[in-house]
Amino acid sequence: MTAAHRLLPLAAGLALLAGCASAAPAAAPSSPSAPSSATPSTSPSTSPSTSPSGTAAASAAPVDPAVAADAAAGVLAREVPDVGAGTFAVVPGSQPAGQGRVRTVRVEVEDGLPADGAAFAQFALATLNDPRGWPGDGWAFARTDGPADVVLVLASPRTSAELCHPLDTGGTLSCRNGERAVLTWYRWVNGHEDYGGDLTGYRQYVINHEIGHALGHGHETCPGEGELAPVMQQQTKGVLPCRPNPWPHP
Secondary structure, X not given: OOOEEEOOOOOOOEEEOOOOOOOOOOOOOOOOOOOOOOOOOOOOOOOOOOOOOOOOOOOOOOOOHHHHHHHHOOEOOOOOOOOOOOEEEEOOOOEOOOXXXXXXXXXXXXXXXXXXXXXXXXXXXXXXXXXXOHHHHOEEEEEOOOOOOEEEEEEOHHHXXXXXXXXXOOOOOOEEEOOEEEEEXXXXXXXXXXXXXOHXXXXXXXXXXXXXXXXXXXXXXXXXXXXXXXXXXXXXXXXOOOEOOOOOOO
């Protein structure tokens, strides 16, 4: 079931992700040779009657890791439109939770984004149910396309800013506002410079951080130079002097 709906007035109860906007952009195989004579030789040949191919069969071109990471996260193109349609498609289907205190999640993607909603939803639920994540505190997450405890929204920069209002995100920060965990497409595509090229790690971080707010967690600070940053640290505002970390229980 897919549904689209207009933006609704937002509830209070904000919790900001981390963040400031300082992100990086974005020969055919040969066949065996024929025998030298149509009539077999009566004496053993000093060389093979057929020669091995001079070139190996063409192998598939290697996949760029960044392209593979984008595909797994639902990024079909690295374009960042300032605003989408302002309506949202609910990703259809459901996924049961494992053992634990269950929280239901509905996944929505703004229309007009170059995004694969099904891949985004799969990435999000895999992140949420990873043993390094909130399941380490006894939580389990089930996806639904109906009423849910948390609505995970992927939105364009301008729309995400509207959904996060009155918090000033500038479209480059994600937030939790009421039942919504709002992820800005700007960061979903670009990640953050402190994560280097690890787009998957940053995407896992932003999901775990915003859902952490929905579970009642506030912000934390870096415990010390060289330590792993807590997942509830505002890592989009800068990880240093800690090291990047996307997990509650790494």
